[in-house]
Amino acid sequence: MKSELEIRFWGVRGSMPVCSPDVVGYGGSTSCVEIIADNGTHIVLDAGTGIQALGMHYLRNAMPAHCAVFITHAHWDHIQGLPFFTPAFVPGHQLSFFGCNQGALSFRDVLREQMRSPYFPVELESWQADIEIKSIAETTIDINGLTVTSRYVEHPGMTLGFRVGYKGKSVVYLPDNEPFARFDPAKVFTEISLGPGEPDMERICLLDQKKNFFNFIRSADVLIHDAQYTPMEYATKVGWGHCSFSTAVRAAIYGQVKHLVLFHHDPLRTDAQIRDMLQSCAAMVRASGAGLTVSAASQTAPALQL
Ligand SMILES: [Zn+2]
Numbered sequence: 001m002k003s004e005l006e007i008r009f010w011g012v013r014g015s016m017p018v019c020s021p022d023v024v025g026y027g028g029s030t031s032c033v034e035i036i037a038d039n040g041t042h043i044v045l046d047a048g049t050g051i052q053a054l055g056m057h058y059l060r061n062a063m064p065a066h067c068a069v070f071i072t073h074a075h076w077d078h079i080q081g082l083p084f085f086t087p088a089f090v091p092g093h094q095l096s097f098f099g100c101n102q103g104a105l106s107f108r109d110v111l112r113e114q115m116r117s118p119y120f121p122v123e124l125e126s127w128q129a130d131i132e133i134k135s136i137a138e139t140t141i142d143i144n145g146l147t148v149t150s151r152y153v154e155h156p157g158m159t160l161g162f163r164v165g166y167k168g169k170s171v172v173y174l175p176d177n178e179p180f181a182r183f184d185p186a187k188v189f190t191e192i193s194l195g196p197g198e199p200d201m202e203r204i205c206l207l208d209q210k211k212n213f214f215n216f217i218r219s220a221d222v223l224i225h226d227a228q229y230t231p232m233e234y235a236t237k238v239g240w241g242h243c244s245f246s247t248a249v250r251a252a253i254y255g256q257v258k259h260l261v262l263f264h265h266d267p268l269r270t271d272a273q274i275r276d277m278l279q280s281c282a283a284m285v286r287a288s289g290a291g292l293t294v295s296a297a298s299q300t301a302p303a304l305q306l
Pocket residue numbers: 014015031075077078175176264
């Protein structure tokens with residue numbers, strides 16, 4: 001590879017996998033993104049159904065010396081490919097899994113439960129690779145020179161987002177996120193401050209959320225963000241934990257991101273509709289005068305090079 005970081009999309013769909021002629025352009029597998037550094041390190045973000053094809057790719061070509069898999073949360077579309085990730089069943093492979101606990105359920109138990117009878121016939125204990133499973137919360141982890149920083153995001157249950165840094169490049173991964181759902185967009189995407197007098201609790205809360213969110217995505221080279229809905233669809237789905245492409249674009253512009261990748265495509269979204277969304281995004285960017293690039297995550301497009 002010529003670049004320092006490469007991003008490959010093995011699964012781009014939200015909620016559930018789909019297969020039809022209308023979706024083959026962008027792909028129908030659920031969330032799985034691979035980041036490859038020029039030092040040979042592989043980081044995998046989420047284990048939706050896309051990780052099955054990634055595992056087969058590793059076995060047919062070359063298995064990385066060590067593969068670190070970071071899981072944002074335990075909803076099906078982010079873990080359902082895990083029982084079919086064949087490298088985990090092969091002795092000698094080095095695999096690490098990182099993710100957060102879900103209440104009293106440890107991250108290890110989260111992975112184990114979906115591979116327990118009657119849901120699946122082969123249990124987690126059947127994995128024969130050299131496996132490490134670690135519970136994390138908000139932290140920064142070094143993976144062979146790549147830093148992976150985790151932050152909780154706005155989504156039902158405990159859900160993490162990740163920022164990967166390497167040689168001055170950064171990739172932020174927020175596949176399921178509904179930021180600022182209860183705030184006025186006019187206040188979210190403009191500079192506001194606390195006025196004199198009585199503390200305004202709502203404004204304090206908004207400022208706190210803005211600080212957390214925009215510090216996390218600020219100036220990222222690539223932001224892979226939830227864009228499950230159109231603005232019209234979102235109006236009836238507030239609180240579901242996902243956002244519209246227009247919110248993703250506004251956030252990316254305000255956060256001075258260089259390249260926004262629309263992600264977590266709705267299962268009902270066709271290739272033609274994704275292309276329409278990209279045209280709407282381009283119009284928003286033009287109107288703003290920002291230099292943002294917007295694309296849509298695709299399992300069939302060439303890998304992104306950074
Ligand atoms: Zn999801």
